[in-house]
Each structure stands twice: as C-alpha cells, then as structure tokens.
Amino acid sequence: MRLEDLRGRSVAVWGTGREGRAAVTAIAKHEPARLIAVDDSANYLSTPWEDEIAALAPLAGGEHAQAALYTADVVVRSPGVPLTHPYLQELRSRGVTVTGGSALWMAANAAKTVGVTGSKGKSTTSSLISHLLAAVGKPNAYGGNIGIPLLDMPESDLYVLELSSYQCADLTESPRVAVVTSLFPEHLDSHGSEQNYYRDKLNILRYGPELIVVNAEDDRLRGEIRGVVDRNGFPPVPAAAEDSRFRVEDGTVFCSDEPLFSRSALGLKGRHNERNLCVALAVLDGMGVDVVGLRDDLEAAVRSFRGLPHRLAEISDPSGVTFVDDTLSTSPYSAIHAIEAYEDRPLTVLVGGTDRGLDYAPLRSFLESRTLTVIGLPDSGGRIISEISDLSGVSTHLAEDLIDAVRIAREVTPSGGVVLLSPAAPSYGRFRNFEHRSEVFAQAVSDTAK
Numbered sequence: 001m002r003l004e005d006l007r008g009r010s011v012a013v014w015g016t017g018r019e020g021r022a023a024v025t026a027i028a029k030h031e032p033a034r035l036i037a038v039d040d041s042a043n044y045l046s047t048p049w050e051d052e053i054a055a056l057a058p059l060a061g062g063e064h065a066q067a068a069l070y071t072a073d074v075v076v077r078s079p080g081v082p083l084t085h086p087y088l089q090e091l092r093s094r095g096v097t098v099t100g101g102s103a104l105w106m107a108a109n110a111a112k113t114v115g116v117t118g119s120k121g122k123s124t125t126s127s128l129i130s131h132l133l134a135a136v137g138k139p140n141a142y143g144g145n146i147g148i149p150l151l152d153m154p155e156s157d158l159y160v161l162e163l164s165s166y167q168c169a170d171l172t173e174s175p176r177v178a179v180v181t182s183l184f185p186e187h188l189d190s191h192g193s194e195q196n197y198y199r200d201k202l203n204i205l206r207y208g209p210e211l212i213v214v215n216a217e218d219d220r221l222r223g224e225i226r227g228v229v230d231r232n233g234f235p236p237v238p239a240a241a242e243d244s245r246f247r248v249e250d251g252t253v254f255c256s257d258e259p260l261f262s263r264s265a266l267g268l269k270g271r272h273n274e275r276n277l278c279v280a281l282a283v284l285d286g287m288g289v290d291v292v293g294l295r296d297d298l299e300a301a302v303r304s305f306r307g308l309p310h311r312l313a314e315i316s317d318p319s320g321v322t323f324v325d326d327t328l329s330t331s332p333y334s335a336i337h338a339i340e341a342y343e344d345r346p347l348t349v350l351v352g353g354t355d356r357g358l359d360y361a362p363l364r365s366f367l368e369s370r371t372l373t374v375i376g377l378p379d380s381g382g383r384i385i386s387e388i389s390d391l392s393g394v395s396t397h398l399a400e401d402l403i404d405a406v407r408i409a410r411e412v413t414p415s416g417g418v419v420l421l422s423p424a425a426p427s428y429g430r431f432r433n434f435e436h437r438s439e440v441f442a443q444a445v446s447d448t449a450k
Contacts, residue, residue: 001074001099001172002107003030010034012069013057015078016047022149023076023101028056036072040065040087072096076104079145079166083200084192100170102163105150110173113159114283115144117204118181120334121215122162123308124268125181125276129283130160135301136284136294169200171207177287178209180236181279182272183221184333185358198224205236211286215275216241239282240275246282248274255281258292261299268307270341277302310438312341315445320415323406323445327438329422332363338422339366346417348373348409350402352381353425353437360387363424367394373412375405380425401430402437406444419445 003026011032013023016039024037035057039047044061060068069075069087074097077088091098106113116126123146130142143153144161153159161175165186183201185194202224205212208231214221216238229235238244245256253260266277281298285291291298307313315323322345326338330353339349351374358380364387367374371393376385378401385396395412399405402421409419427437 001097001104003027003104006030006032006074008033009073010071011074011076012036012038012060012072013076013078014038014040014069014081016049016059017078017080018147019078019080019101019149019151021053022151023078023104024053024057026101026104026151027076034072036060036068038065038068040069070094070096074099076101077170079164083166083169083196098170099172100167101149101151102144102167103170103172105153106171106175107173109150109159110175112157113161113175114140114177114179114287115161115163115175115204116179116181117163117165117168117201118179118215119184119186119201119331120337121181121272121276121279122164123328124273124311125179125279126160126162127308128276128280128305129179131305132280132284132298132301133158133160133287133289135297136289138287138289163204165197165201168202168204171203174204174207174209176209177211177213177283178204179213179279179283180204180221180225181215181276182218182333183224184331186331202228211283212236213239213279213282213286215239215279216244217275237282237286240278244278244282246278246285248278253277253281255285255291260291260295261302265299265302267303267305269312270337272337272340310434312338315442317445317449319410319449321410321413322418323441324418324420324422325438325441326420326422327427327434327441329424330426332358332360332424335363335422335424336366338420339370339372342418342420343370346372346414348375348413348417348419350375350377350399350405350409350419350421351384351424352377352379353423353427354429355380355383355425358425360384360424364388364391367391370394373397373409375399375408377402377405377423378430384424402440403444403447406441407448410448 007030037057037059039061049059077100116122140158140160141156142160145164210231212230214236217240239246251263310328313325329335373395375397389396421441427434431437
C-alpha cells in the first residue's frame with residue numbers, strides 16, 4: 001500500500017508522537033475521505049494536538065478511540081503501538097488494513113534504500129554505511145529509527161535507514177539492500193514471543209531485496225535465515241566471520257586476501273564494532289564500490305567516523321578511572337558486548353533497569369570465567385545479582401539508585417579501571433527516557449568527583 005492508495009478512504013492514524021504527526025501530515029496531502037488521529041492512552045487529554053495538525057485530523061481519545069479505529073478502512077499504526085495490542089486482532093478480524101508510516105514510505109522508495117536492522121549494532125552500522133558511502137561519492141539521506149520518521153525524510157537519490165523491529169514488522173516491500181547485524185531476544189513484551197520478534201525483525205528480508213548482507217558471526221541469525229535468498233536467488237552475503245570476504249585478522253581489516261587498513265583506524269572499541277565495520281564494507285562492495293581501489297579514501301573515512309552518543313561513550317575523570325556511558329544497552333547480549341570491549345582492564349559494571357522478565361542466564365554464562373565487580377540497580381538489578389552472586393570471580397553490590405551506584409563504583413574501582421553503565425535493561429519507569437538516564441549518570445560522575 002502506498003500513500004496515494006489512501007485517497008478517498010477512511011484512515012485512522014494510531015499514535016500522536018513524531019511518527020503519528022508525520023503520518024497525518026503526509027496522508028492529508030492525498031485527500032482521504034476521513035482522516036482521524038487516535039490516542040488510546042490513559043492520559044490522552046494531555047496530548048498536545050492543536051492548530052495545524054488538529055485541522056488536518058481531529059483527535060479521538062478515551063471511549064472514542066476504539067470506535068475510530070474499528071470504523072476505519074485503513075489504520076496506520078505508529079511503532080510505539082505494541083504488536084500485542086488487543087485491538088490489532090479485532091481490527092484484522094474486521095478486515096481493516098493495518099499498516100505503518102514506514103511501510104507506506106518504503107513502498108515508494110524501496111528501490112533506492114539501504115535498510116539496516118538488528119538487535120544490536122544497527123545504529124552504528126547504518127551510520128557507518130552512510131558515512132562511507134558519502135566518502136566515496138555516493139551522497140545519501142540518513143534516517144529512520146534514529147528519530148526522523150521516514151515520512152519526514154527529504155527527497156534523495158539514495159537513503160540509508162536504521163529500522164527497528166516495529167518498523168520492519170509492517171513492511172510489505174524490502175529495501176533494495178537489506179542488512180541484519182545481529183539477532184537475540186528483545187522487546188518481547190511488544191512482540192509477544194521470541195519467535196514473533198524474530199519473524200517481525202526479519203520481515204525486512206521477506207520481499208526480495210536485491211542484496212542481503214548479514215553478520216555471519218551470529219549463529220542465531222544464521223540459523224533463523226537458513227534458506228533465505230535475495231531477488232536473484234543468491235543467499236545472504238556473510239561478513240565478519242573467519243571465512244568471510246570482509247573480516248578482521250591480527251589487527252588488520254581484510255577484503256579477501258587483500259589487506260585494506262589497520263583495525264586501529266576504527267576508533268570504536270569492541271569486537272562487535274569490528275563486525276559492524278565488516279558488514280558496512282560488505283554493503284559497499286555489494287553496491288559496486290571498488291573497496292580495494294578506494295582503500296585510502298575508506299581508511300580516511302573510517303578514521304573520521306565518531307561513535308554515536310550513549311554507546312560506549314567515555315567520560316573523562318581526574319581519578320584515573322574511565323566512566324563509560326552505554327545506556328542504550330537494554331539486553332544481556334548488549335551488555336556482554338560492552339564488557340568484552342573492556343575486559344583487559346579492572347572493570348565495574350552497573351546493571352539493572354525496568355524488569356521485563358528477560359533471561360539473564362546468557363550473562364551468567366559469559367561471566368563465569370571473568371573477574372569483575374557488578375553493581376545492581378533497581379528494578380531488575382537485584383534479580384541479576386542473584387543470578388551471578390555465586391560466581392567466584394564476580395564481586396557484587398546492590399545500589400539504591402544510579403547515583404548510589406556511581407558512589408559505590410568509585411570506592412571499589414582502582415585507578416586505571418573502568419566503570420561501565422551497560423544496564424542490560426531499558427530506562428523507563430525511573431527515568432523519562434534513555435537520555436535522562438545518561439544525564440543522571442554523567443551528573444553523578446561529576447558530583448562524586450568533587
């Protein structure tokens with residue numbers, strides 16, 4: 001379904017955030033018979049919906065929300081509406097078409113889009129792909145899950161997008177180049193089950209991309225995409241594994257047997273970022289870029305690439321301890337990647353946040369052979385600590401809050417060591433959002449240094 005298909009139809013836009021506003025603005029241009037915005041949250045009365053946006057689509061909330069959805073021909077779901085929402089099953093049983101703003105946009109722009117998804121690494125990999133393409137003369141527009149709704153994207157001959165599982169779930173067309181960086185259980189509360197999450201995430205591959213690139217080091221991912229082929233019948237291009245065309249060996253980035261440049265050109269820490277770089281290079285190679293011939297330009301671009309905020313972002317401190325903000329770590333697997341990046345230094349890890357009932361057994365298994373300190377934060381920190389407290393090399397503490405955790409970390413971490421906020425849990429409940437958790441962490445680091 002494309003935007004122009006909504007002409008003359010009754011359309012309900014479900015969600016009133018950035019995505020919902022972008023959808024209303026875009027759909028209104030195509031003259032639907034009726035356009036209404038829906039907010040079924042308990043605090044819908046506080047939704048800022050007025051002036052121009054209200055003139056395009058009145059807001060239905062409270063007892064009117066359900067009726068507005070059920071009487072529509074098409075419902076455009078914002079990514080924030082969980083796929084487990086009870087209204088969705090009823091909508092489909094009534095024959096109401098449910099789509100999303102990302103799907104409407106992709107239907108018109110798939111042929112000029114590189115779409116990147118993954119449980120971990122999609123932000124860094126997509127931004128790196130965009131950066132490298134621009135460096136070799138392929139300007140592009142970058143957006144997606146980074147905060148720019150696709151329906152707000154500017155006109156461009158080439159797009160590079162970061163796509164969440166919520167955005168991928170609605171797609172009915174695959175991007176020309178589809179990239180998957182990793183796969184592990186995430187967002188199960190919104191998707192309903194682990195298998196549903198994998199299905200929704202991998203929907204990006206379902207409609208015949210011209211090129212598929214994957215991180216071949218991820219065994220779970222390789223298992224889930226077994227038998228998947230691109231539009232031409234070729235299997236996904238594997239990157240980062242020992243036998244891949246693009247890989248890192250002995251501190252050097254390789255293309256087949258040809259050394260490209262030193263791994264040190266990439267300023268980002270961690271083996272997971274080496275894999276992200278290999279995936280990005282494989283994408284450029286698959287798009288026809290002469291990676292070997294342009295190695296000098298690519299090396300310079302890699303050296304100039306800066307990591308994204310809240311992902312292993314180091315905070316300087318006069319004590320000699322390095323504080324690291326990895327607040328976007330919301331699963332045990334992402335925390336494992338962060339710990340790996342600093343395993344050569346004395347390490348204190350701050351874990352815990354909203355308890356979604358995640359299985360922390362993988363984190364326990366990873367820590368069995370390691371020596372470090374773990375400080376548990378509310379709410380899930382206590383459960384994580386109980387899971388690992390009997391490990392011989394792990395010293396554990398419980399903190400009242402993030403500020404208390406930083407104070408404890410200063411007491412137990414030697415000079416030259418690392419204090420890593422990689423909470424393995426989301427931030428909602430005690431913080432407004434992940435940015436707020438970062439702000440509190442940075443302020444606590446500053447305050448406790450005095």
